[in-house]
Amino acid sequence: MSSLRITLIGGPTALIEIDGFRLLTDPTFDAPGAYQLPHVRLEKLTGPALAAGQVGPVDAVLLSHDQHSDNLDHSGKDFLRQAKRVLTTEAGAKRLGGHVEGLAPWATTELMGKDGRSLTITATPARHGPAGIEPLSGDVIGFVLSSKERSPVYISGDTVWFDGVAEVARRFKAGVVLPFAGAAQTRGPFHLTMDTNDTIETARAFPDAVIVPLHTDGWAHFRQSASDLRASFDTLGFGARLKLLEPGVATVIEPPHPPASS
Template sequence: MGLAGAVGLTWAVRAAWGLPASMGASATSIAPRAAGSASYRDRQFHNTEPSTQFAPGSGLSLLFSALTRNGVGRPPGEIPLATPDVPPEPGELAVTWYGHASALVEVDGYRILTDPVWSERVSPSPTIGPARLHPAPVPLDQLPPVDAIVISHDHYDHLDRDTVRALTTSQDAPFIVPIGIGAHLRKWRVPEQRIVELDWGTSVSLSELGRARNGELTITCTEARHFSGRGLTRNTTLWASWVIAGPARRVYFGGDTGYTKAFAEIGATMGPFDLTLLPIGAYDVHWPDVHMNPEEAVRAHADVCVGDPGRGLLIPIHWATFNLAFHDWSEPVQRVVAAARAAGTAVAVPLPGQRIDANAASPQVPWWEDVRK
């Protein structure tokens, strides 16, 4: 074998290293838990609304975009970070955004960590797949103690094996996840007593988990319009959004979703909300059913706030950290700010690492406009 062949073999080995473990549990091991869900049939979960992962007839256009626009989602300059300023005790209503869908939500004296991903790549491989556009604002082991870790679904940019394993050691909080994801966690040696799997419309209170201390806090698994899968087999685990309800405050975490009529239903039964975290990035005409665009996110905020666009505070997530679509890096935030202004919706766009206190709102600084070459 020549030098080039040896280098190629070494690269291939590195790319494949740890793939089976990172991919998680098999469909066979997931199925026994999944079978009890009303959304599960023919060995797959299904959206309530008809949806497709890719728009019909989009194959050639999608290939052209992949060949010509793959790099447009990279920022033109360095993304600024904020040093997280997390108080010793959790507040009434605040969010520290770490990038993408990873956030620390403070509700009525509790801390809830959402979709934590600290790895360099959102991929089963350490060398292939979308890489971070900015570093994590804080080392994972420097997070304050959290009361629960909530996962929206099992895609690599929302469920990361290395992050889960690190949190299993550094935190003692339960992982609250949609049905099926528990199989991934068990494969990664998360203790059974720390895994709570929920179906759409079901809840768990922190008192049930022995963690209540500041009044009751309830976490409810709610519908989303998306899909799941960490390999070629799709939809073996459920995807979800989440309602985090304390004695006085309510937060809606959208996770990753296309626009859906379920937002209005969630608002009618569980809203309105004081704060929403809604995805605004990685949208495209080729996959309109599974990712919202920024204007739809503003509409979704109004829906879960019982038709009142002026109620609560919208925190946009699912942008800035990974290049997962064909739009410009700052396009999602520019569009969501404009749409929110037109709708009369309060929006706050934190720097990665910045804490936003909903009770002490300050003027928005358009920091994304300063990301230049």
Template sequence: MTTVRFTHIGGPTVLIDVGGWRLLTDPTFDPPGRTYAFGWGTSSRKLTGPAVAPADLPPIDAILLTHVHHGDNLDDAGRALLPTAGVIVTTRSGAPAIPGAARGLRADETTRLEAPGRPAIDITATPCRHGPPLSRPIVGDVIGFALTWPGQAHGPLWITGDTVYTRAVQATATRLRPGTILLHLGGVGFPLTGPLRYTMTAEQAVRLCETITPHTVLPIHYEGWQHFRENREGVQRELATRPSVLRDTLTWLPIGDPLDITV
């Protein structure tokens, strides 16, 4: 049994303290107000800033970067933080764009974090599709991360990354049986693309979780940007209409304050 401390800094950015390791997901530390282009005529304005400033972070052992090419997952201040981290793990295609030696992974590939006096952590890339069918050439490569280490009580820690529900994502969840999920939600959409969604909605999350019964689901990346179509209130409304394992296991991380979870 392991206690993990999660600090949700905002958006997809979470500080994870486990076994002496300090891991940071998708670093985004720019102030609010700027509009970021995402390609093919789409854009979004950042509405809220980070709850923790980069100067207030502890030393970071590894950054888990789901993709390098969208400003809501890696912004200018987040990019400036990369050289200070011991290890950066990202997509195989994105690694060359990172200064220094980033570890690039494709889905199902694994790398390991090792250090004296700490448990080894295996990091396995998991598949993502950041949009509708056939959108990968437009939206680019994205991965999630499954983290395993000795003594986990409920199964791996899974960071889904920016993805919609797909058969590959469901098959990965079924194979992993994650105990704790950092679940990217928000149902991202743009006026230019109408009803198409580029990240998971609450309805899709219910489908994902109802067959794997995770112990704890921690929503992230559902707020703070103009392009989210389903915020916390929207997720709660959707879950109120149906009994589901997701409704029973979902925990909202406080923004900026650490929360300890048994993993």
């Protein structure tokens, strides 16, 4: 089984090297600064560990959603133009135009490699906050990466724990899960991404998975950090399953082998 390498660039942005393919999640390459959105102001505190030009070519960008600057900033939009493929929500594809492809939850597409390998990408449901938030937050998706080489990899996108994430766990026995944690909070008393409790619930739903959190640090509206996740996982006995990434360092993640066919 070929190795899976993940390089955290910052926030939700990570380079995933899997089965000969190079994928980038939610590109954010701007320097620290503020963004005034229609209903909220976001402040970026930490710049990227790698500049856009240091990433190199990617086979696809996996963009959970385009409407928030902490998931797609100015430099990130520039990066989309050079990517071979960009996969995002159907609404986002209409807004971004060009070669951006929209996927509804549970829709699939394939990446084909020169060596005959293929990677199936499935869009997964996500809810960017509590029930009823959709008209305010807009559409979001996550992604599952599947191949014959390994157990699936699940990237949650900006979501809280809800029945859609539970359904992903029922359909896919993921060996690696990348939850977007950090308990983002802007307006109101509720969080918009997974907090420590949500992340623990996700770990319980995927009992055989290594948990590799993204989107935990670097923005003023995050209420919990990677260190909070470490403390919670250790206290509750899940610590051995949590893998925290050092920004800018390519880290090999060893998921379990897929079950043998009968």
